[in-house]
Amino acid sequence: MSNVVKEPRTVVRKFLARPQHEGVGATVRRSIGRFELKYFDPFLVLDEFSVSAPAGFPDHPHRGFETVTYMLQGAVTHEDFEGHKGTIEAGDLQWMTAGRGIVHSEMPAAQGTQKGLQLWINLSSKYKMIEPRYQEITSKDITEAAKDGIKVRIIAGEALGIKSPIYTRTPTMYLDFTLNPGAQIQQPIPVSWNAFVYILEGEGIFGNSRSLPITAHNLLLLGGSGDGLEAWNKSSKSLRFILIGGEPLGEPVVQFGPFVMNSQAEIDQTIEDYENCTNGFEKARHWKSESTTVFGY
Numbered sequence: 001m002s003n004v005v006k007e008p009r010t011v012v013r014k015f016l017a018r019p020q021h022e023g024v025g026a027t028v029r030r031s032i033g034r035f036e037l038k039y040f041d042p043f044l045v046l047d048e049f050s051v052s053a054p055a056g057f058p059d060h061p062h063r064g065f066e067t068v069t070y071m072l073q074g075a076v077t078h079e080d081f082e083g084h085k086g087t088i089e090a091g092d093l094q095w096m097t098a099g100r101g102i103v104h105s106e107m108p109a110a111q112g113t114q115k116g117l118q119l120w121i122n123l124s125s126k127y128k129m130i131e132p133r134y135q136e137i138t139s140k141d142i143t144e145a146a147k148d149g150i151k152v153r154i155i156a157g158e159a160l161g162i163k164s165p166i167y168t169r170t171p172t173m174y175l176d177f178t179l180n181p182g183a184q185i186q187q188p189i190p191v192s193w194n195a196f197v198y199i200l201e202g203e204g205i206f207g208n209s210r211s212l213p214i215t216a217h218n219l220l221l222l223g224g225s226g227d228g229l230e231a232w233n234k235s236s237k238s239l240r241f242i243l244i245g246g247e248p249l250g251e252p253v254v255q256f257g258p259f260v261m262n263s264q265a266e267i268d269q270t271i272e273d274y275e276n277c278t279n280g281f282e283k284a285r286h287w288k289s290e291s292t293t294v295f296g297y
């Protein structure tokens with residue numbers, strides 16, 4: 001393989017994401033966003049979620065960041081206060097820029113267990129109050145590239161010379177890699193970006209070919225300098241992991257649940273806006289999701 005990475009990043013920290021309760025009866029394995037890793041600029045939360053009806057995430061608001069939902073199994077129906085509604089099925093992606101405000105529900109759409117990843121990406125102060133926006137791509141339209149026992153689904157950014165059509169307000173890369181036994185990768189990452197790996201299936205070796213294999217539900221923070229990731233599948237099973245990177249914002253972060261702003265005054269204003277249905281929350285006044293009614297919350 002050509003040497004596309006000159007200075008591979010090393011793994012500096014490892015977190016095992018254990019199941020915890022979230023929403024109403026749902027389970028998340030939270031890696032970023034938990035107490036020991038409150039923020040990894042620009043990333044606020046990474047949840048590997050697992051939800052079966054009637055559990056879910058009924059009507060709740062967001063302001064000041066983006067949520068990226070990538071389904072792994074089953075389906076989730078979302079519905080917002082502007083009437084934007086749809087079902088995110090296995091392999092589909094929803095990239096939601098909440099901006100000044102979204103109120104929505106995210107509920108199971110099928111029998112059995114729905115699984116996926118939800119990433120919260122912070123927005124810079126100049127974009128926190130922009131109009132909400134969705135970018136949605138169904139599984140069949142997510143670009144895939146394959147080479148030498150590597151398959152990569154390009155959610156955001158670029159891999160193996162192929163670019164995703166997703167526009168990232170905060171510059172972000174999001175790649176879903178599957179490596180056959182014996183395969184290895186070299187993936188460039190911009191030097192100034194924060195980046196991490198989250199293992200979904202199998203076991204892989206990351207950063208240094210002599211390091212110990214890491215298994216599912218672990219998050220690996222990649223060292224601050226270096227121009228890319230090197231990883232190996234030295235096992236006899238397939239390895240699947242996510243590589244995410246983003247340009248740090250370097251701004252103060254004040255978070256109150258689903259509101260993420262730069263100062264306490266902005267958070268106080270947001271709580272007021274949400275309570276009074278103003279400054280982007282107007283449509284919340286008379287709205288209740290259909291699924292909330294169906295599920296009887």
Ligand code: FJE
Pocket residue numbers: 022023024028047049057060069076106107117118257258
């Ligand atoms: C939220 C608690 C929550 N992780 N993963 C508090 F659970 C949520 C929330 C989610 C969520 C939704 C999906 Cl579909 C997947 C998630 C947390 O909705 F927004 C707040 N504030």
Ligand code: FE
Pocket residue numbers: 057060062067104106
């Ligand atoms: Fe939400």
